[in-house]
Amino acid sequence: MIPWTDRPTHLHWLEAHARGLLEFGRGTVPDESGGRWLADDGSVDASQPVFTWLTGRSAHVFALGALLGVPGTRPPAQRAITALRTRLHDDDHGGWYASVGPDGTPDTTKSAYAHAFVVLAASTGTVAALDGAPELLADALAVLSERFWEPDAGMHADEWDGAWTRKDPYRGVNANMHSVEALLAATDATGDPRWAHRAATIAGRVVRWARDGDWRIPEHFDAAWAPQPELNRDRPDDQFKPYGATPGHGLEWSRLLLQVDATLAGAAPDATAGTTAGGGTGTDAAPGDPDLVAAAAALYDRAVRDGWAADGEPGFVYTTDWDGTPVVRTRMHWVTAEAIGAAAALHQATGDHGYAEDYERWWDYAAEHLLDHVNGSWHHELDPSNSPTATVWAGKPDLYHAFQAALLPALPLSPGLAVAVRDGLRAVRR
Structure with a gap:
């Protein structure tokens, strides 16, 4: 049977769904x-703060809408870029606030997670020729490089105080995951392979x-990058x-590893990196390394085996214990969105029809x-019986994953x- 991704009718459906999401979110950057x-x-x-990470995601999505030629998407993308250059930027100390509250008070915490989304927004905005995006990207x-990058670890630190005087001892993989996506986008926007090689350094460590x-990823670490597997057991x-x-x-990592591998296959060597990409010491990823494809498949397989219908009901559970037992059985929309992207990427990279079948099942x-x-849009959270709920995520914050x-x-x-x-x-498929 012809896979959906090879059917013009399905591709037309995807285009219509993307336009519907943009229409739903048209008011997300009103000023x-x-x-x-x-x-x-x-x-x-209006009760929620204006988050830098959310503004970055909005700039990215609506700049993509502008590149797709969807009328009305360039103005909100431009407003989001402007917000990142002005209200959300810390003019006194540099970098970006975590958020600005409804009363106008900034949370001055400097988060690698938020800064990764500024890089992503500026990269996409640069490709879309938005005013100020190249300067924002630089x-x-x-x-991100001077304040968060830890070359000996080959990873980014997680958080600083507002004045860059105290680095939080917590280290995490989540911010680094989004940094990989942002750094790949930065290479696309600038033509500088250095950022792709840094993404490969992070990927190799993970x-x-x-x-x-x-193939279960430890998420939390201490300042020496020693895993902390029991962190937040009391608030899972x-x-x-x-x-x-x-x-x-x-x-999500499964898809990103394939994108790292594909990007480096066509990238110039990193002349600044010495013996390891990006200047770090913790990677075995090299341009065209087939192990990244194998690792992507292994991560995907583990995530599906642990997460899908783990309690007998369809859907992916949010978290599991280290033996694969479900812990939080809530279904988050972003997990299914990432399953769709990973299955499509693996089918493209390997030609294995099983991934095409999974892709259809996830959709x-x-x-x-x-x-x-x-x-409109997607319910962001479902309970274990697949009914909408809001125990972790209230409302439908943004469009990014969907x-x-x-x-x-x-x-x-x-x-x-x-x-x-x-x-x-x-896409060119095998």
């Missing part, structure tokens, strides 16, 4: 103060940790630092349970989304 948290009906939840790359843990459903293994991150689940056919799930299946693994959309590229 130059930043990206707003959306409620279930797409209205702005600034964001400098801050692959080794995952391999040592039977934390939004950003949940206890245990996170199958959704295994799926069927999304259409039946996650897509909100009344109000929108990428609608774009990735039709596009090549490299270059990234922005350049591929701009240049009208299509």
Whole structure:
């Protein structure tokens, strides 16, 4: 049977779904103060702060909409870029606030997670020729590199205080995962292979940790990068630092490893890196290294075996213990979105029809349970019986994961989304 990704009718459906998501989120950046948290009906939840990470995601998504030629998407993308250059930027100390509250008070914490999304936003904005995006990108790359990068570890630190005087001892994989995506986008936007090689350094370190843990990724570490597997056992459903293994991150890393591999296969050597990519010491990833493809498959397989229908009901559980036992059985929309992207990427990279079958299964689940056919977009959270709930994520904050799930299946693994959309590229399958 012809896979969906090879059917023009399915690709047309993906395009229509992407446009529908953009329409739902059209009010997410109403002015130059930043990206707003959306409620279930797409209205702005004014009780929520303006987050830098959310503004970065909004700039990225709507800049992609502009590159797709969707009318009305360039203005919100430009407003988001402007917010990142003004209200959300710390003019006194450099870098970006974590957020600005409803009363205008900034959270001055400097987070690698938020800074990664500034890099992603600026990269996509540069490709989309948004005003100020190249300058924003140069600034964001400098801050991410100079303040967060730890070359001996080959990873980014997680958090500083507002004045850059105290580095938090916590280290985490989540911010580094999004940094990999952002650094690949930066290479696309600038033509500088240094950032792709740094992404490979991070990827190689995570692959080794995952391999040592039977392909369950340790998420939390101390300042010396020693794993902290019991962190947050007392609050296992934390939004950003949940206890245990996170199958959704295994799926997201699976896709990212394939994109790193594809990007480096066509990238110039990194003349600044010495013996290891990006200047770090912790990678066995090299341009075209087939082990990244094997690692992507192993991460995907573990995430599906641990996460999918683990309690007898369809859907991916949020977290598991280190033996694969479900801990938080809530279904997050982003996990299914990442499963869609990972299955499509693995099918493209390997030609294995099993991934095409999974891709169709994940979309069927999304259409039946996650897509909100009344109000639009995706329910961001379901309970274990697949009914909408809001124990971890209230409302429908943004479009990032769902929108990428609608774009990735039709596009090549490299270059990234922005350049591929701009240049009208299509995936070439085995």
